[in-house]
Amino acid sequence: xxxxxxxxxxxxxxxxxxxxxxxxxxxxxxxxxxxxxxxxxxxxxxxxxxxxxxxxxxxxxxxxxxxxxxxxxxxxxxxxxxxxxxxxxxxxxxxxxxxxxxxxxxxxxxxxxxxxxxxxxxxxxxxxxxxxxxxxxxxxxxxxxxxxxxxxxxxxxxxxxxxxxxxxxxxxxxxxxxxxxxxxxxxxx
Amino acid sequence: xxxxxxxxxxxxxxxxxxxxxxxxxxxxxxxxxxxxxxxxxxxxxxxxxxxxxxxxxxxxxxxxxxxxxxxxxxxxxxxxxxxxxxxxxxxxxxxxxxxxxxxxxxxxxxxxxxxxxxxxxxxxxxxxxxxxxxxxxxxxxxxxxxxxxxxxxxxxxxxxxxxxxxxxxxxxxxxxxxxxxxxxxxxxxxxxxxxxxxxxxxxxxxxxxxxxxxxxxxxxxxxxxxxxxxxxxxxxxxxxxxxxxxxxxxxxxxxxxxxxxxxxxxxx
Numbered sequence: 001x002x003x004x005x006x007x008x009x010x011x012x013x014x015x016x017x018x019x020x021x022x023x024x025x026x027x028x029x030x031x032x033x034x035x036x037x038x039x040x041x042x043x044x045x046x047x048x049x050x051x052x053x054x055x056x057x058x059x060x061x062x063x064x065x066x067x068x069x070x071x072x073x074x075x076x077x078x079x080x081x082x083x084x085x086x087x088x089x090x091x092x093x094x095x096x097x098x099x100x101x102x103x104x105x106x107x108x109x110x111x112x113x114x115x116x117x118x119x120x121x122x123x124x125x126x127x128x129x130x131x132x133x134x135x136x137x138x139x140x141x142x143x144x145x146x147x148x149x150x151x152x153x154x155x156x157x158x159x160x161x162x163x164x165x166x167x168x169x170x171x172x173x174x175x176x177x178x179x180x181x182x183x184x185x186x187x188x189x
Numbered sequence: 190x191x192x193x194x195x196x197x198x199x200x201x202x203x204x205x206x207x208x209x210x211x212x213x214x215x216x217x218x219x220x221x222x223x224x225x226x227x228x229x230x231x232x233x234x235x236x237x238x239x240x241x242x243x244x245x246x247x248x249x250x251x252x253x254x255x256x257x258x259x260x261x262x263x264x265x266x267x268x269x270x271x272x273x274x275x276x277x278x279x280x281x282x283x284x285x286x287x288x289x290x291x292x293x294x295x296x297x298x299x300x301x302x303x304x305x306x307x308x309x310x311x312x313x314x315x316x317x318x319x320x321x322x323x324x325x326x327x328x329x330x331x332x333x334x335x336x337x338x339x340x341x342x343x344x345x346x347x348x349x350x351x352x353x354x355x356x357x358x359x360x361x362x363x364x365x366x367x368x369x370x371x372x373x374x375x376x377x378x379x380x381x382x383x384x385x386x387x388x389x390x391x392x393x394x395x396x397x398x399x400x401x402x403x404x405x406x407x408x409x410x411x412x413x414x415x416x417x418x419x420x421x422x423x424x425x426x427x428x429x430x431x432x433x434x435x436x437x438x439x440x441x442x443x444x445x446x447x448x449x450x451x452x453x454x455x456x457x
Binding site for chain 1: 202205206207208209214272275276279280283284285288302303306310312313314315316317318319320321322323326329330333334336337339340341343344386389390391393394396397401402404405406407408409411412413414424428429430431
């Protein structure tokens with residue numbers, strides 16, 4: 001358990017608690033001490049994880065309607081474009097940045113849809129896709145839109161202002177990359 | 190030799206999320222072994238097995254495995270296959286959520302149901318456009334992850350409702366005298382070590398119907414955490430919640446009264 005992490009989100013703390021091997025008094029107290037700001041949520045989760053009553057119910061017709069609606073929402077969502085960097089955690093961003101050989105700042109610009117994807121060499125896009133477990137085509141579309149401000153909508157905040165987009169090379173340069181690094185990543189070597 | 194039309198070409202990819210100890214999440218060995226078997230199973234057979242509900246049935250597919258198969262479809266163009274897996278996964282999620290008609294303390298079951306499904310869909314959207322580490326948690330402990338997600342949705346709904354019991358004085362949080370007089374202070378968990386499992390299960394079902402601010406106190410009492418203590422190092426309910434002792438005792442008493450009523454109704 002991370003200590004002194006007052007800024008951890010409720011979802012992060014609850015997940016860490018749920019992943020603990022035991023949910024006894026010792027574990028609950030440890031989390032209550034470390035995350036007093038999430039005390040209520042931790043107690044709710046503690047109850048849910050240890051409750052003994054049956055948790056499954058039979059589905060009704062309205063549930064089946066909801067299943068059908070969920071599928072149609074799914075089809076619509078899959079046809080919409082989401083920035084692939086949307087959900088990356090800090091360590092994951094670092095892993096991708098290291099894998100690509102760029103600074104985190106460049107990844108942030110990609111996340112904001114501020115780099116012209118057409119200026120990124122295909123070889124870099126292939127590496128990018130591999131690191132994200134995605135496909136180049138999906139990456140091409142996804143990097144063209146900014147990430148959602150909060151994961152509360154299927155739609156991106158809006159289309160990027162093309163005039164505000166910069167080239168991959170300029171993004172590298174502004175991040176402090178050396179000439180050699182820039183040449184390697186833009187295919188000039 | 191691989192059977193035709195299986196999922197083997199995708200393989201069981203390791204999870205990417207790292208825990209607090211810095212180590213990557215790993216699936217339980219039983220889930221990992223089952224996935225290896227499922228990847229060599231024809232899809233027609235998997236589609237049938239996904240609908241098996243009895244966990245004791247040898248053909249049962251754990252929801253952690255079902256989710257893995259759903260996530261793997263992003264590398265696949267078989268829309269019909271994805272639909273079969275996805276709709277079955279949604280059914281399993283719905284079975285664990287409150288009935289749509291059920292209303293508890295201002296929260297409508299239908300709202301919770303749709304809120305949880307909506308949030309899960311968002312995670313899946315992110316995953317299908319790249320990778321959503323949050324879903325790794327679901328592949329390790331699906332039910333725990335779903336409960337965690339549901340609590341987030343419920344807490345948000347409660348905050349939005351800004352509901353406050355009319356039994357409570359709006360400023361002091363103290364019980365009205367007439368209510369206090371009607372409420373006993375017997376703790377139904379004092380002698381719970383020997384509770385028979387069926388009774389315990391009914392008690393838990395009743396606790397689940399309490400408002401969150403009462404349920405959290407009952408949960409701490411169940412674990413033996415005292416309301417207050419002179420020992421500054423002792424964790425107490427008052428310290429955990431940052432409430433005054435009187436408020437904690439009032440909520441506890443009110444919870445006991447509701448639980449007694451619910452258990453009585455249950456027996457009737």
